[in-house]
Amino acid sequence: MMKFKVAIAVSVVLVGSQLAMEPIKATPVPNAKSAPPLQPPAVVLGFAGIAQLDCVQQLEAGEYRCARYWAEVTHLLKSSVHRDVESQFPPHLQRQLAIADQSWAKFQTQHCQQMTQRLRNQPDFPLAMSVCLAKLNNDRILELQWGGQIITRQSRDPRFESLLDQLKLRNSSVQRQWEDYRTQHCQVEKAIFPFNNLRLAECHQRLRQARLEQLEDFFAAPSRGLDLFRGDALPGIRELNCVDGTQIGLNRCAVYWSQMTQSLRSRILQDWLRRLSWQHGRAFKNAEMFWQDYHRAHCNELVEPVKEGSMAPMVYHRCLAKLNNDRIADLKGIATYEPDEDVRSQLTPQQDKIQQLWDRYQAEYCKFESQFFGNQMRTKQCPTRLSKARLRHLKEMMNVR
16 A cells, blocks of 8 residues: 555656646747748657666566656657757747647646556556656657658547447546647648648547557556566667658757767766765766766767768767766666777777776776675676777777778
């Protein structure tokens, strides 16, 4: 019973903090007749959010915070995509998009509260709210991209109608919120593509398909749980699957990836610091400061050969993202790379200076692990584990040149 109360309390805080992160200001509606013809927004990336983090499936010792990380980074990505799309709209469509988003936020909250209740007797219950929020954030990210493939299921799928009846949701508040959201969202899409007479119907069909999948998960939850991915996954956030092959699109994807990994790394660092004593915290902060010096210097050096080209932002932000993931792996005591060759002999003078920054970080972080974990296997493996990551960084640098 205590676990249930704690989980509900955490869920309420999580929903409140997520919704508070994204204030939306309504903008007065101008004269629609004077509005210029609209161009489809440039943010058509084709990725469906952030894949499940590696630690979501780990419930040992109350490890529920990772699911919360997933909800937070998907919310951050959704907010970033929302801002980029909104910035390309005239004021009257910004207001329409804001109304759609408000309806969606109410639907998301109610749907995930109901999902949590349905999982009350499942082992996945403590994760339910966070995982549900993350999955719906991913759905919204895809819907905000105004592109993607049109779903070919029947427009009146009998499974959809049957599930609404079986779950007693047909006239529910949560279903009304979703229908309000669909109406507002598809009106925006209709305005973006005014010469495509099928666009409104396609939008309704596409959102209905997403809602059907949510209903199927909801229906199966009491017997199946959250249907989490149970395989092996690397720490951090996998690279976003951006199908926009233009350099602008690839650059934007890389920036998003960099921002999300930075956010996840910061949250993990904060949780570490809350658990450390003053003495261990000081050593931990020193190691993080040294890592940040290396992080900036390495990626600046990596991008140097292409810094005048259009691909420079992509190269730089991919580097930042990969190193953020490596730092997350360091914090978990995981080696993510097995080198097939030693490339340290190919260091240039500038890279040798960066190597000194790395050596300083490695020494300080392994010192921290020695103090905190004592004479454990993780402590003994620390220098070797971190050196493997550095070898991969060097190999990638050689590949850019």
